[in-house]
Amino acid sequence: MNGSNVKPLVSVQNLRKTYGGEKRLFGAPTPALKAVNNVSFDIAPGETLGLVGESGSGKSTTGRVLLQLEAPTGGDIFYKGENITGLGKAGLKPYRRDMQIIFQDPYASLNPRMTVGEFVGEPLEVHRLAGSAREREDRVAALFAKVGLDPSFMKRYPHEFSGGQRQRVNIARAIALNPAFIVADEPITALDVSIQAQIVNLFQDLQDELGLTYLFIAHDLSMIRYLCHRVAVMLRGRIVEIGPCDAIFENPQHPYTRALLSAIPVPDPDVERNRRPLAFDVDANLPPEDAMLRPVGDRHFVLEV
């Protein structure tokens, strides 16, 4: 669905994840929640696809199911053209090296009992890429330098670091195995405003240097606009609009995208005081099940009946 001729690195087709809906011994089945409902997209090598939507839209679940941290209910996941859906633990292991995730909360995702050096070096051991202890230390030191941390910090514990530094540690671990693809799930949301630009610049530098491909999940649309090549907008488990960043921000077609964009506060009093957000009642405008993404411009698709 990126419409270009480049072969996608990652691709999902009709991805679905439903929670509940199980039959019970007695009575009606538990209510089914379609967290991810028929989601399809491609991501080209070196591309950043932004995934936006409100809480409960299914954007994080899409990222987790794509990496098969949770099993999909339906649909297919392709990596470099290979269908990797439903491969077992052993079958997925080589792909796990290539596909990494960075979580929102830099505090909760570190192990408080491991030095940050051990934490960053752990994937090297799991995948037996460490070599000697000396080699591993050199690798970790190089990773620290790459993410802007002083390698002398390796022996320290997570509680000695600020939020921004912890997120750098998480990023160092995520790139330790030279992955090609990273799912970044709200990686700057929990950070202080004065630190967010540092981390966004780091994501950008690593992409330029290592050719990384990102699925960047966020609700801060101004950062998405800055960082992403293409954007997908999710609403109640469905992608309602997907397209190049400029098309989405300058020529949004779906009423929900328009409402979302109109609601972003602008840090300029002269603009902000005259901004009129558009209303959009989600419950009254749920996309019908048979709606499909239809082209409205170059690589720009909108969910329509």
Add this chain to the structure above:
Amino acid sequence: MAPLLEVRNLTVAFDTPDGTVHAVNDVSYSLEEGETLGIVGESGSGKSVHALSMVGLIARPPGRIVRGEVLFNGRDLLALSQRELFDLRGKEIGFVFQDPMTSLNPVLTIERQIAEPLRRHFGMSASQARARVVELLELVGIPDAARRAGQYPHEFSGGMRQRVMIAIGISCNPKLLIADEATTALDVTVQAQILDLVRDLKKKIGTTVIWITHDMGVVAGLADTVQVMYGGRIMERGPVRAVFHDPRNAYTWGLLKSLPHGGRRGVTRLYQIPGNPPDLTRAPVGDPFAPRNPFATERCRIEMPPLGEVEGSVAGHKVAAWYDLRAALAASQVQP
């Protein structure tokens, strides 16, 4: 006319096992009736703690008011007894906190929770309180208010719960409403509705508002006056247009400059403030932002600059800086 609120030299510390945290350092400002003050800062800036400590909502110990006065309508809040504060909170000063899920009691109906301050402060009967609850829910834009009043918090969406929180905050027609990151956890579309609601309420009932947030965009739309805090201190303060269009403190300037402003990668690179937030367990010496400030002078590192009137700007625009940001920017390579 005397200001509604006058904070004088407020200094708050927390005694923790890791040492004394100097959370609020010598904060002074005043707020006129009807004014909306936006307080911007990040975690550790002292923006929330200073507001909570004004009305006795910090745990003591470990918290400690080192010194200062908080005059509200001429009365020093810091000298009040628990009993007097009890009578004041909710009635004269309303609060809206960040997380509506943890601030509402899950086993009480919405009606009970909104009615509680009404019954306590005004001695309303059950039926009087009920009428007022429905009126309040309608005021904050909750449809079908009479029926919704009987429901429990879990039956409300995040945005609706935040509306309930605002209804509680304004239930007694407080003179001052303090909202602490009240829309941070909400989706932008819901945030837009809540901000509209607050603007509307200001028009209708003329509430004085302190809106605490880290979002410069929210402040730009809501506040008359903006106050930028960092490391427990006020770095800059003034009419919102002056501070946004002509910032004179390097932290304010850096914060505004680090936002994307509709820019695109490849075309522009985000300006990043170097370094990390301050370690508040160190006794405050000098300007807390100095270690991260490319324009800091020697004096910034040893002596905290006073908050003084900005030369060549509008009245009320104040900055704490030993350096002249405009001159420093002109002399440097950085684009202002």
